[in-house]
Each structure stands twice: as C-alpha cells, then as structure tokens.
Amino acid sequence: MKQIAVIGSTNVDLVSYIDRMPVGGETRPVSDFQIVTGGKGANQAVAASKLGGDVLFLTATGTDSFGEMCRSKLTGFGIRKEGLFTVEGATGSTCIVVEENGENRILINKAANGKLTSALADSMEAELAKSSLIVLQLEIPLETVYHLIEFGRRHAIPVLLNPAPAIPDLELEKVVQCDFFVPNQSELSLLIGRPLETMEEIVEAAKELIAKGLKHVIVTIGSRGALYVSAETNGAVQIPPVKVTAVDTTGAGDAFIGAFAECWVRTKDIRQSLERAVSYSAQSVTRKGTQEAYLTKEEFASAEEK
Ligand code: RIB
Numbered sequence: 001m002k003q004i005a006v007i008g009s010t011n012v013d014l015v016s017y018i019d020r021m022p023v024g025g026e027t028r029p030v031s032d033f034q035i036v037t038g039g040k041g042a043n044q045a046v047a048a049s050k051l052g053g054d055v056l057f058l059t060a061t062g063t064d065s066f067g068e069m070c071r072s073k074l075t076g077f078g079i080r081k082e083g084l085f086t087v088e089g090a091t092g093s094t095c096i097v098v099e100e101n102g103e104n105r106i107l108i109n110k111a112a113n114g115k116l117t118s119a120l121a122d123s124m125e126a127e128l129a130k131s132s133l134i135v136l137q138l139e140i141p142l143e144t145v146y147h148l149i150e151f152g153r154r155h156a157i158p159v160l161l162n163p164a165p166a167i168p169d170l171e172l173e174k175v176v177q178c179d180f181f182v183p184n185q186s187e188l189s190l191l192i193g194r195p196l197e198t199m200e201e202i203v204e205a206a207k208e209l210i211a212k213g214l215k216h217v218i219v220t221i222g223s224r225g226a227l228y229v230s231a232e233t234n235g236a237v238q239i240p241p242v243k244v245t246a247v248d249t250t251g252a253g254d255a256f257i258g259a260f261a262e263c264w265v266r267t268k269d270i271r272q273s274l275e276r277a278v279s280y281s282a283q284s285v286t287r288k289g290t291q292e293a294y295l296t297k298e299e300f301a302s303a304e305e306k
Pocket of ligand 1: 009011012013037038039040043094106108139250251252253254290
C-alpha cells in the first residue's frame with residue numbers, strides 16, 4: 001500500500017454548540033458540549049486512515065492527560081504509534097463554538113504542536129522517505145513546514161500543503177515547490193491580499209498562484225464545492241457540491257484533504273480524487289465533531305449508494 005505521511009497538529013477540542021454568539025459581557029448557555037480529539041493534522045490523518053490509507057502521522061502531544069487521550073484515540077483510529085511524539089508540557093487544545101447553521105469559530109493554544117521541530121521530523125527520515133505523498137498544514141512551526149517541503153523535493157515525493165489556519169507571514173517563494181496547494185476561500189484571500197467573493201475572483205487568484213510556480217491549486221469553497229486550477233488545465237475545473245444539511249462544519253476541510261490524499265495515492269487521478277473529497281467532506285458536516293464524524297471506507301461506500 002502507498003504510504004501517506006501527514007505531519008501536523010493534534011489538539012483536544014472543547015466544543016460548545018450554541019444558538020448564537022454572545023455579545024461582549026454576555027453569558028449564554030450552550031445546547032451541547034463535547035471534548036473530542038482534533039487538530040488539522042490529526043483530522044486529515046484520521047480521515048485518510050478511516051478510508052483505508054496507510055498513514056504515517058508525525059505529531060507532538062504533551063505529557064498531560066490530554067496527550068494520553070489523543071495518542072490512544074489516534075491509535076484506535078488506525079494511526080501507527082511510531083510518529084506520535086510525546087514532548088514535555090501541555091497538549092494543543094482549542095475552544096470551538098458551533099452555531100446552529102453549523103458555522104464554527106476556533107481559538108487555539110498550540111502548546112506541544114509548537115515543539116514539532118525539523119529535528120523531530122528528521123528522526124523519522126528513513127520512514128518518511130518511503131512515502132508517496134507528504135501532507136502538511138500550518139498548526140506546527142513554519143520552519144518545520146518549509147523543511148519538509150524541501151525534504152519532499154530532495155526525495156522526489158509530492159507535497160500537499162493546506163495553508164490552514166491562514167497566517168500572514170507564509171512565504172510564497174518557499175511553498176511554490178509544493179505539488180498541491182489547497183487553501184479555502186478565506187486562506188486564499190489572505191494570501192493574495194484582497195477579498196474574494198465570486199467564482200471569477202477565486203479563479204483569477206488561483207491562476208496568479210499558478211503563474212508564481214505552484215503546480216496544482218485546489219480551492220475548497222464550502223457549500224459551493226471545490227475549484228481546481230493547474231498549469232495543465234485550460235481554465236478552472238469546478239467540482240460541484242454535494243447538497244447536505246450542515247450540522248457542524250468543523251474539520252470539513254480536513255476531511256476533504258484526507259479523502260483527496262487517500263484517493264490520489266491510490267489512483268493518481270486528480271479529478272476522481274477531488275470528486276471523492278467533496279463528497280466525503282459533505283458527509284462529514286452532517287454529524288457533530290471531526291474524527292468521530294468521519295466515515296469509514298465501508299460507511300462512505302454505503303452513504304454514496306443512497
Ligand atoms: O480544522 C478543524 C480543526 O482545527 C479542529 O479539530 C481544531 O483542533 C483546529 O485545529
């Protein structure tokens with residue numbers, strides 16, 4: 001089986017479901033509260049693993065009880081133990097609020113994720129070098145992300161970068177070597193430095209990134225599906241959405257990346273992988289949570305038959 005290396009964050013998510021956001025100074029009750037394992041890296045690794053992918057996940061969790069909870073959940077989801085580093089101190093955590101329309105807002109304490117250094121990643125160099133795809137996001141130190149993009153280039157391993165969460169100091173010249181660049185609409189907007197609303201504006205922005213040297217730009221656009229632009233496509237390809245009722249959109253982008261990665265290493269078919277990713281991510285928003293809400297390969301197959 002072809003190995004997918006995901007290098008990224010693990011968090012414990014403290015999730016409150018609310019009818020509306022409180023205004024300043026206001027206290028409001030929640031309709032539901034859950035403590036679940038999350039983190040963009042972990043979510044992507046778990047999605048790919050649940051779909052049957054062979055996932056090597058490198059992540060750093062702390063010496064606290066949250067760390068134990070995350071490591072045990074991850075192995076339960078089929079993630080191998082070897083890349084789950086334990087570092088002194090607290091595990092990453094977030095405070096998430098989800099409104100009735102499924103929209104989420106997230107505050108993050110990166111904690112152990114900030115200690116996933118290049119040196120720690122290098123300690124798994126021999127295993128990493130066996131990968132068919134490297135998947136990265138931005139909840140770990142930027143220096144580690146740049147280091148792994150360079151590692152991918154040296155070993156001729158394709159790299160997928162999900163520039164999430166959006167950070168203003170991402171250096172484009174350091175990421176143009178990535179094969180797949182997968183922002184959402186607001187991440188692309190921050191990167192390009194202007195608001196993006198219409199499809200035309202999004203396509204224009206994606207084309208600007210292609211002109212700067214990126215090979216494949218995939219923009220996830222929520223309920224509008226996804227958009228794909230590459231040097232080879234003549235114009236943009238729009239992958240239509242799968243209509244569902246959203247309950248919780250947290251981790252939908254991660255479900256998309258995990259599903260895309262699993263399908264792409266197996267088929268090398270970008271179009272097919274994009275369609276599968278849109279559909280898998282749509283399924284993920286119909287249930288509360290992230291990793292627990294992601295469907296297994298069998299569950300996904302039967303959901304697609306309906
Ligand atoms: O993308 C969703 C994830 O972002 C959550 O699980 C949370 O941990 C934050 O990292």
